[in-house]
Amino acid sequence: MIPVTKPFLPKVEEYDDYLASIWERQWLTNNGPLVNELELRLKEYLQVNHLLYVANGTVALQIAIEALALSGEIITTPFSFVATTSSIVWQGCKPVFVDIDAKTLNIDPQKIEEAITPQTSAILATHVYGNPCDIDAIQEIADKYKLKVIYDAAHCFGTKYKNRSVFEYGDISTTSFHATKLFHSIEGGAVFTQCPELLKKMSQIRNFGYNGPNEFTVLGLNGKNSEFHAAMGLCNLKHINEILKKRKQLSHHYWKKLEKLAATYPKINPDSEYNYSYFPILFESKELMLKCIAALEVNKIYCRRYFYPALSHLPYVQDQILPVCEDISDRILCLPLYHTLTFADINYIARIILRIQNYQETPVIDMPVNLQIELDTILKTKEN
Template sequence: MDPIYVTKPYLPPFEEVSPLLRQIWDRKILTNSGPNHQLLEADLIRYLGIKNISLFSNGTLALLVALKSLRLVGEVITTPFTFIATANSICWNNLIPVFADIDPITFNLDPVDVEKRINSNTCAILPVHCYGNPCDVKAFEALGENYNLPVVYDASHAFGVEIDNESILNFGEFSTLSFHATKVFNTFEGGAVVSPNLSVKKRLDRLKNFGFVSESVVASNGINAKMSEFSAALGLCQLNYVDKCIKMRRNIAKVYCELLAGVNWLSLPCYPENIFHNTAYFPVRVGLDAFGMRDSLVEHMKEVFEVYPRKYFYPLVYDFPYFSGYHDKERYPLPNATKAAAEVICLPIYPDLSESDISRVVESITSFRC
């Protein structure tokens, strides 16, 4: 039997992409905000219901440049339950990551715990919409206003997500997106920063292009982070299918919830009615009272059924050697994040997952004996 991995990138029909590739060959414009780049920005603004967007070569550079544009100095409060790129972007800006605990239900940064860590050195708050679950944006907006701190959202998982019929990307100083191959919407590699006004977008666009204001004037310490015309061309085609892909993901999540509802040692995700979820991931908690049970289940799924879930996110960011010096676990224990890292796995979910594949994933779990 073929292995079932946690995700598989969706690609549009090649015959729809090839005319755009022919245009690139004919125009000989490969980068530097070419026609495809400009079209994709315009289409994403319409699709996502946002004001401005700047395309980047990947999501990590999008976040790095967004932080750079704010000219911050000091500490940035963020979550340890995230992909390593979130913290990397902080450190690459010579800023200090400060880790706060998460909410045990949404897995998002807890605004109450964040407020406990705000001090005179705090310069920003960086929440993550973990698994596409919206953060408590009202609470974070209030914290930002009360303490005069910018709030930058890592929305890598949250393409197309809405709360109360509004794009989750419209909150905060910035929201950053990833268009990596594993994401709901991919451009092979890519990313973006959603910004509130045109002047901020122009600054971001300068920073991603070496800091150039004109051909002979460099106004800031920029970097090369531009999206290529190839990636933009794929994105233009992908937008025609993203609604279909999200619908298929939501259907798979519904089937998982129905078939796994009777597994009493498994805690399933919940989807509030006021949130339009993209089901970018399907996280479950394993054995709420049995330490180490998660790892045994994962090995069973792999060895017996060739099903490959992922332990997102394990280890916690501050357990990686480079970041270990940034957090005193004994003085500031983060129990919710620690427990989630020991218990959560993400099950395979992607549009091409067949009914037989879903059945195999479910059987790999239900056949496990605690």
């Protein structure tokens, strides 16, 4: 079986070493030494000024919205993961969706201005698949209308924009360290800002609103993360360069093998250094995409329609039809991409997709040896 993603796992001995130290200290959570160490190492690696390690990427968004005291309407993208929208609603604000750019798949800055009303307090944009938005254009609009900017940078570990970490942009950037992300701590996330006052406020929000042992100055939640999660983050950070390198090689191999496919790929921001966090392909037609999904599944290869459906159709928002987003989310598919995926796996996936395009047939193609062995094992287990 080839799943759409598999988490990177360090050698178990590497994690064991951290576990032994946790047992010795008996300090499991609440801003422990490993959480502090992870924050320090992340700051060094990413070359950022400030960050806070939090429980997950969803809570990171909620903390950001709360810290900026946003209210009323927040302009956002319909093409993202559900947490981008749900966190806006959870914070008592109204998401106002603006269509995306057909080439970059990020929010289209040219359409933002017409959606601004006296109730608008912020723009919350996602750097989709780790590809930076048109940051300069968005900031210009935000400055003109005095709006705050939050970037959902959940896909962006390792991405740079104009030679700086993309996490350094906007009033606040947030990210996710969920197990499916290229850098992960099982569950986890972070908030980033350039502003020390905002950092302090977010740190209080992360810890129930505490300001000292017996004082609550702000409305808080429990956004802390544990020593066990930080330990996984510390292990994985040691492998991050090899992880990023491998994803780049795998993505280039896909592009080469799929050269003859009538498909396009998101246009990467030319001012950025991309992190290859996903491998999305935009098929010529929904029909061809669905046939490919079926053929791949027959061959035990699982892809993901990411993102589908558009967030503007969620049951708890005012329904909006955004033509570019509708069209893109109908035809986009993320192919498997993870550290242990092999070039042979990619050859196999590409052959199936090309055969569907060329002959419209659902093939069961000769499997690579590793997959055949896996399948045989599964079948034998079932027989017994």
